[in-house]
Amino acid sequence: MDFTDVSLTALRVFRAVVEQGTFTAAAASLGYTQSAVSRQIATIERVAGSELLERRRDGVRLTAAGRVVMRRATIVLDEIDATARELSGLPGQAGTVRLGWFPSAGAVLLPGALAALRRSDPGIHVVSREGGTPALVRGLRAGSLDLALLASAPPFRPPDAESPPLLLETLTERALCLAVPDTHPLARADFVEVTDLRGQRWIAGSSSGEDRLMGVWPGLDERPEIVHTARDWLAKLQLVAAGCGLTTVSASLAAAAPPGVRILPVRGGPQEQRRLLLARLAHSPGQPVTRVAAALRAAALDADTPGRPSPSQ
Template identity: 85%
Template sequence: MDFSDVSLTALRVFRTVAEQGTFTAAAASLGYTQSAVSRQIASLERAAGAELLERRRDGVRLTPAGRVVMRRATVVLDEIDATARELSGLPGQAGTVRLGWFPSAGAVLVPRALAALRRTDPGLQVVSREGGTPALVRALRAGSLDLALLASMPPFRPPDTESPPLVLQTLTERALRLAVPAAHPLARGDFVDVADLRGQRWIASSSSAEDRLMGVWPGLDERPEIAHIARDWLAKLHLVAAGGGLTTVPALLAAAAPPGVRVLPVRGGPQEQRRLLLAHLPHPLTDLGLRVASALRTAALETDEPTRPEL
């Protein structure tokens, strides 16, 4: 094997393919043609003398050789990026932690943790981005993220089957909640009985990966009436405030509910538990990573308080 002629472009393309999960998505992200992406990967595999990506019907994943190359490529690319920032007078990589988070974590949890870090560690730079669980896990594997906040639901399986397993820490485990218009009859009490959810109108979003609706209470024994489709959590909550229907929310979003919304527990039937996980690769976190992880844990505990009454 001979890496002497391997270009930085090939390494960046390789990392992007691993992160995006398909050649097509990587090409779109980079602004390349798919054939150009394929050529870069082929040149890297020739230099390695091994297949670096396993081509599957549902996309690609790193082979054992690919994981070795990715680990080394990440070090090289991060050093190059840090050098460019230093030459530009921007903060260096040594003070940066890269964080990924699932959509609803961006409404309360992440801002709360970042605000705390600005007070305790003003020199620490956190670069963050939102994504679904599959994308965040691929980014961790590709070395593009240091930490990721993930949501998990029963039966609480690992987020992927790759080896070695990711390190997963449960920050909170709480029951799913229901967002109800404040003027709705169901908002009069301190909880909603699951039997009273039959015949209600719902605000949902489609989850194509699992072909189910997010926002409808799980396990309803009827075909739900979907009044509105929205992907954004805050858009859903404002539709609830406008009287458009009901929607489910994780407990950590209760603090972000706008006026006109009550976020209530549901009683009766099996409890719908949700876990908030902090994930990273199976190696010790840096001191900076540990500080960010600590701030996220503290913020998660702060959101784990009883829901305030909404007016």
């Protein structure tokens, strides 16, 4: 095989397919046609002499050969990007850390961690993006993310079945809570009984499939009445403040709740625990990644300790 026949464009397309999970999504992200993406992948696989992507109904998955090519392609593309920056006179980014995070982490935890990091390690440059768990895991596997904050619900399965497994660290584990308008009858007590959730109006997620019900209390013995859907957690909380319905939230979002909202625990029925995970590939991280991980741990501890000031204070 002669990989000198593989263009940088083909490598970028390959990384996009791995990160996006499907040929269609990769084509949309790159502004290419799906057939153009397919041709680039076919070129790489022809040169490699083996299949690099397993085509499945739910998207693509790297084969063993694909993981080797992806690891090397990431190194090449990162070096090319660094060279382009240096030639253009832009400052070096040797201390850059690429961080992914699930939506509600951006309300409290992430800003606090980044503010503390600017004081302790001003030379580290963090580039971050929001995403769902599947997209963030693909970003880690593709090498376009160094760290990812993930949310996990029982039975706390690994976020993917790839090998080697991701290195997962539990930062916090707390019970799921309920956001209630402060004018709602349920807001009169310091907790909500799960039996009182029947017949309520809900503000849920806007995704398809099971994620569409994010925001509805799990395990309700009725078909929930979803009156509003919103992707953004702060939008959901504003809708709660306006008296439009109830939604589930992480306990850590209490600090970000707008006026007019009470964040309450729910009693009765099985405990609905949620974990905050810090994920990365299982190899020795560089110093910048280690420092960012430490800042995230400290911010999670502050958010999980009542009465402690946030890292940004």
